[in-house]
Amino acid sequence: MEKIEIGQLVPQDWADYRDVRLNVLKTDPTVFSSNFAKESAYSEQDWKERLGNPDVGIFGLFDGPKCIGMTGIKLDTHDPVQGTAVLWGSWIDPAYRGRGLSQLLYQARIDWAKNHKNVGRILVSHRESNQASFRANQKHGFKFTHKEEKTWPDGVAEPDVFYELILRD
Helix, strand or coil, rough: CCCCCEEEEEEEEHHHHHHHHHHHHHHHCCCCCCCCHHHCCCHHHHHHHHHHHCCCCEEEEEECCCEEEEEEEEECCCCCCEEEEEEEEEEEEEHHCCCHHHHHHHHHHHCCCCCCCCCCEEEEEEECCCHHHHHHHCCCCEEEEEECCCCCCCCCCCCCEEEEEEECC
């Protein structure tokens, strides 16, 4: 039986993080709000800084030593009191999808937010057509707030749908 675990990545994990993220940007460019050309130009220091930022939590999902997924959360830079965190960058290897592993991604990020004393709410959004993201955020109590029109990095115009989870008032 497989033992799937999740853990927060640290600067020493930069090469693994880079390799997985760039691979996903190449093979599944609709997943992230970025693109391969931009991120493939990042330096080793850029990757390390992403993983070392205390206002960002980046998690790897592992089957043994193999990274099979990733996800992130960050403090909202538009919130001057740092009371809002934003979920981003979730991906699970297609061979592992449909097993309920998004539960681990959500719980790690919710726990990260709860450990930041000022965070009282978490925001998440997804492409309107991304039903897997919709189902996952609904299982964790996120409530719809609004939609915004967006042209995604792959050139497709499709609404970005937003939700929030209130942790504390």
